[in-house]
Amino acid sequence: MSEEKQQVSRRQFLNYTLTGVGGFMAAGLLISPIRMAIDPVLKPSSAGEYANVGLAVEDITTEPQRVDWKIDQVDGWYESKVNRSAWVFKNENDEIMALSPTCTHLGCVVSWEGSEDHPNEFFCPCHDGRYYKDGTNIAGTPPTRPLDLYDHKVENGMLYLGKAQVRGEA
Amino acid sequence: MKWNEQDIENYVGAKEYIDTIILPLLPFQLSQDANTKKDAFASEVLTIFSNEIEKELTGRILLTPSYYYLKSADKEQEVKRLNAWVEDMKKQPFKHIFYVSFDSSWKKNEKDLNGNLLWLPGIQSGDVHSEEMQKLIRQQVQQIVELIRSYW
Numbered sequence: 001m002s003e004e005k006q007q008v009s010r011r012q013f014l015n016y017t018l019t020g021v022g023g024f025m026a027a028g029l030l031i032s033p034i035r036m037a038i039d040p041v042l043k044p045s046s047a048g049e050y051a052n053v054g055l056a057v058e059d060i061t062t063e064p065q066r067v068d069w070k071i072d073q074v075d076g077w078y079e080s081k082v083n084r085s086a087w088v089f090k091n092e093n094d095e096i097m098a099l100s101p102t103c104t105h106l107g108c109v110v111s112w113e114g115s116e117d118h119p120n121e122f123f124c125p126c127h128d129g130r131y132y133k134d135g136t137n138i139a140g141t142p143p144t145r146p147l148d149l150y151d152h153k154v155e156n157g158m159l160y161l162g163k164a165q166v167r168g169e170a
Numbered sequence: 171m172k173w174n175e176q177d178i179e180n181y182v183g184a185k186e187y188i189d190t191i192i193l194p195l196l197p198f199q200l201s202q203d204a205n206t207k208k209d210a211f212a213s214e215v216l217t218i219f220s221n222e223i224e225k226e227l228t229g230r231i232l233l234t235p236s237y238y239y240l241k242s243a244d245k246e247q248e249v250k251r252l253n254a255w256v257e258d259m260k261k262q263p264f265k266h267i268f269y270v271s272f273d274s275s276w277k278k279n280e281k282d283l284n285g286n287l288l289w290l291p292g293i294q295s296g297d298v299h300s301e302e303m304q305k306l307i308r309q310q311v312q313q314i315v316e317l318i319r320s321y322w
Contacts, residue, residue: 103229105187105229106180106184106187106188106228106229106230107228107229108226108227108228108229108230109225109226109227124229125226125227125315125319126187126227126228126229126230127187127229127230142187
């Protein structure tokens with residue numbers, strides 16, 4: 001019986017402890033470079049990120065309403081808060097639409113029923129560009145393509161908006 | 171459009187659509203301790219203002235670099251220099267020139283200025299990044315935008 005009892009010699013004991021401690025030290029030293037090396041993978045891409053725009057889904061009506069929110073944007077030299085806006089409404093199929101307010105002509109800010117002469121349309125104050133409610137540009141006005149459409153998702157009853165997608169020519 | 175490479179490239183490609191200049195007038199001085207902080211603040215706010223106006227109407231206006239002048243300087247001289255700027259701008263098809271300023275002393279020389287002076291009652295102090303200030307600025311910008319549109 002006593003022969004089968006595992007005997008740890010002084011040499012083995014020291015070997016085990018030193019390898020153990022050494023291993024920990026090596027791991028400690030390696031962890032920062034490894035973290036640095038794979039860091040870009042761990043960072044979420046800010047481009048496709050969704051932001052809570054502070055609007056509950058139940059408050060979205062068929063009448064477009066403007067929402068404003070802020071996102072962090074790294075811009076080469078500095079990181080800044082950038083304001084984003086969208087016109088949000090439900091279309092006839094009860095789908096949520098979030099249109100970018102940036103005119104596709106030269107980038108002015110369009111507004112819903114911005115002109116009394118053109119009800120039920122988006123209107124650009126700069127050069128009288130007009131869009132139908134679904135964002136399609138009206139032929140004969142300066143814009144050449146529809147308003148960009150934001151990606152959206154709903155979480156816990158709140159609206160999240162992501163990237164604005166360019167839509168093809170009408 | 172702003173005075174940077176990207177925007178000016180767009181401007182050159184769409185000149186016929188951009189017929190309005192926004193030119194901020196910013197006073198500067200370091201000699202009177204009592205007012206420096208106030209003046210620096212005013213300049214900060216006016217810069218935000220001009221940028222916001224530009225953002226709303228970017229497709230039709232060009233925001234030029236700000237015109238800095240010494241607060242104590244003779245306004246007649248400054249008007250002359252400003253008119254020289256405007257003369258240069260008018261080499262391009264600009265129809266409307268708007269100066270924006272918090273400095274009421276321009277009012278007296280308005281008639282000699284080539285263009286329209288938009289004098290705004292200044293905001294004296296506060297935190298430009300606070301919610302209330304942003305709301306205030308946004309509302310005022312909306313009104314200025316309406317005013318500019320009435321000239322088009």
